[in-house]
Amino acid sequence: MDVTRLCSELVKIRSENPPGYTDEVISYLQEICSGIGVDTKVVSQGRKSNLLSKDIQNHFLLCGHVDVVPALDDGWINPPYSGFIDETCVYGRGSTDMKGGVAALLSALAEVIDRGIDPPVDLAFVCDEEGNGDFGMEYLVQKRLLRPKACLIAEPTPELSPVIGEKGVLRLHITFTGDAGHASLHPVLGNSAIVQACSFLEYCENIHSRRWLDDPLVREVIENTTQSLSALLSITQEQSTAILSRVSYNPGIISGGERMNVIAQKCLLDLDMRLPWGCDVDSLIRDIQTHLSDTQVDVMDVAKPTLSRPGMLCDLVCAGILAVHGKKAKPGVTQAASDARHLREIGAEVVNYGPGDLSRLHAVNECVPIHMLEHCKDVYMHVLSHIPSP
Missing domain, CATH: 3.30.70.360 (Alpha-Beta Plaits)
Structure with a gap:
């Protein structure tokens, strides 16, 4: 499965929120899952749709949201839903946030299955992350349709810094x-x-x-994050610390x-x-x-602010980053919110890690670098190949 092409095809399927209609992109993803031998079911409310594994094990969840923020045509070099590919990037609304991550997750899963590995994972591709959340992850958790022990969410992050907490x-x-x-x-x-x-x-x-007041782990992960945040926003590390700690x-x-x-x-x-x-x-x-x-x-x-103390999942992701990049990962945090908070509320260990150009997040000419798609796919393959049995 070509992760670049899959990302492009997902970008082409419009799923702006509002209105948050994800039925078309979920139908496409269900076909992809069926093609690799993964049985799924659709949970819908009108045209808002979520895709879940048919038989939920609630051990290890792979997750991504498929709704995107709206985009006007003005200012885009290529139309925002073109899924245009050049030698370096896939362009379009949602390429970074976070259809690129969804493509990398599915491509990794397809490849490990093709190699004869049957990882004990569930899938959840959800709507309403960019909206008020009334039928996305929060709903699925409240209705007890999902109760995982660990969850990897393919939100865009720095390449060497999986995110284990958010304000x-x-x-x-x-x-x-x-x-x-x-x-x-x-x-x-x-x-x-x-x-x-x-x-x-x-x-x-x-x-x-x-x-x-904080604790040593909070101070450590904030310190780990300040350098990448400073570089991304072109600000001082003191300003980065203020963003994360105030x-x-x-x-x-x-x-x-x-x-x-x-x-x-x-x-x-x-x-x-x-x-x-x-x-x-x-x-x-x-x-x-x-x-x-x-x-x-x-x-x-x-x-409330949330934080997953590093456990099995964080160790797996960090080991995958080391294997792919040859550099030690440093878990960090983010000032933004994601679906991770709903899962942490029920005690799940949650790590956000995925591909994307964070400087283009929600911006005109949003894109995801191809090398990030490929590297994240490789990290995910390492994780999927080493998940312990329930």
């Missing part, structure tokens, strides 16, 4: 209420909802400056005011916060609610 998420919808009045009176008089929102964002900077906040959507010449009576803020290890989510929410005692604060989404 938490807190998303708030905040309604600030002021007193309408004539604009000429402000700021001497008046209570502007917009000014309240701006004042709260200054308080968020105070939250960002806080230090949180609460980050982003006022993603803010709207307010009725007219330019009226003191704003209402302002709405949608805030995305990413929470480091050691941050107590409940205490942080209480702090914010106390600070905004006269303001409506609605929690839209919350997930």
Whole structure:
């Protein structure tokens, strides 16, 4: 199975989220699985579809999401769903996040099966990772359709740094209420909802400056990650450490005011916060609610930071990286969220490791280098060839 060609074909099958329709790409993947002798079943809700192994063993799970973020045609050298291949890369939306990883997983599985190895693994290719998660991995875990002991997710990562943890998420919808009045009176008089929102964002900077308790493993994996993150974002290692070890906040959507010449009576803020290890989510929410005692604060989404302490799976992936690259792997963490958190909540050891150009993640001209597809396939083959029996 040609991993490059498979990646290209997957990119060509559109699965933007929203709307999150994955039925066509899941149907294609089911044909691929059938062709290599792997029986699967489809779990669907309308056109949102997930593909699972027919007889789940719940020992070792191979996983990837098949929905992608939308893409406009503007600015792309090749159309975003062309799956164009040149001598170095496969181009298109989802090539890095994460149809390239799905292609590498299936190509590796096909090759080890062709060599006579029958690895004790389940498959899960899911929808809704890029959306609100209402019918993807979170649903499958809640309905007890998946309860693996270990899970390898083919999310894009640095080549020498499998990811074993991710920051938490807190998303708030905040309604600030002021007193309408004539604009000429402000700021001497008046209570502007917009000014309240701006004042709260200054308080968020105070939250960002806080230090949180951690443990030696957290310090180690953050240190392992800072170098690759610094190179990726062209920032200092101190800035990388701040991204990973402090609460980050982003006022993603803010709207307010009725007219330019009226003191704003209402302002709405949608805030995305990413929470480091050691941050107590409940205490942080209480702090914010106390600070905004006269303001409506609605929690839209919350997930605690997660970390899988290195075990059997991490050891296998690191051994595969050493075998393929000839260099020692250093497990790391990420500031972003993935489906790993839902599996860690039920006690599974989860490692994210996959191919991709992280500088093009969700960006115009997204692509995945061919050598990364091939190297990850080889790492996966090493893992699949050494999984212990249940």
